[in-house]
Amino acid sequence: MDCRPSPTAAAGAEEAGGEAPPPTTYRIGYALSPKKVESFIQPSLLNLAKQRHIHLLPIDLHKPLSHQGPFDCLLHKLSGPDWTQQLRHFSSLHPDVPIIDPPDAVLRLHDRLSMLQVVRDLHLPEPIDESDSSSSSSSSSSCSFGIPHQVLVPDSQHLREQGLPSPLEFPVIAKPLLADGTASSHQMSLVFNHQGLKQLEEEEEAPFVLQEFVNHGGVVFKVYVVGDYVQCVKRRSLPDILMDDDKPLGGLGASHHNLLTFSQISNLAAAAAPSSSSFKNNDEQQLQEEEAAQMPPVSFLTRLAKALRNALDLHLFNFDVIRDGRFGNRYLVIDINYFPGYAKMPSYETVLTDFFLDLLRRKQRQ
Secondary structure: OOOOOOHHHHHHHHHOOOOOOOOOOEEEEEEOOHHHHHHHOOHHHHHHHHHOOEEEEEOOOOOOHHHOOOOOEEEEOOOOHHHHHHHHHHHHHOOOOOEEOOHHHHHHOOEHHHHHHHHHOOOOOOOOOOOOOOOOOOOHHHOEEEOOOEEEEOOHHHHHHHOOOOOOOOOEEEEEOEOOOOOHHHOEEEEOOHHHHHHHHHHOOOOEEEEEOOOOOOEEEEEEEEOOEEEEEEEEOOOOOEEEOOEEEOHHHOOOOOEEEEOOHHHHHHHOOOOOHHHHHHHHHHHHHHHHOOOOOHHHHHHHHHHHHHHHOOOEEEEEEEEOOOOOOEEEEEEEEEOOOHHHOOOHHHHHHHHHHHHHHHHHHO
16 A cells, blocks of 8 residues: 555656656654553654655644644544543644544543443444354354453442342452553452452452453453454463362462452463462463464454444454353453554554555545
């Protein structure tokens, strides 16, 4: 997708006695946190974008947005009332400039309940073609999707009076209601029994969400969406948990019989008694299961991604999917993130540059 005129077109213009028109140059302003700038605005992205006549320009956060530009598009991952107001004011002044993505749409993903409610309300179109390049033996039409059971805990008293809310059963995962990308929003806990629930009540600051833990073979499928582009990668996740009455067996429960708090899956090895042979064997088994795990059908994920993109009104996001261990072809969406770490995705520079060009050219044709 190169926006420069083809040699044939240029030659035709010269033969006609004229000059080839100069390629259109686009200006994209970006407003990102310093950490996001460091990871996303790589020299490789800047160079490729420049080759294709796209200039990525930093927005000065110390100046009003309305005083900057001109821009053909705005790219951002900031939040807060002041920034949201600036975006709305800018949009009122320049309604033809796309904002990637609308602040109200992004805000919906900051709430773990409203985030997954979108999935519950989705209806996928039937597949047009059942041929699938995925290595999975299951067809797209045989796959179903949903979300885990989850319940809002508004305050500690609610948990103290009612105990584990119905229809949940142990084990469950406790997650902060707010999913705004801060360190505290990533702090989660695995709760194995009522003792763990009591400990959670004392340690966790409400409101938070209790979500059922579903065994899924220790693998999570991370689906990256960039406009119409969809790519899925598999990553290590929480291992399956076997319970004996109200106690977990081995693995994560080897030394944490009631409650296990973590912020990243990679930290669980240290938290779950790595010196124990039972954990070591479980760890090795999980690595084997991760390598052997089949990807979901490509056409199914593509249809799901398109439906989510339309429902969320977002261009840049990813969602985490697990295969429900109780039903082989059922998949559960457990998380959705706006503007994820695309730099980890192979050839992200080309994918993002193609997206920018497609978006801006469509805007020109309107």
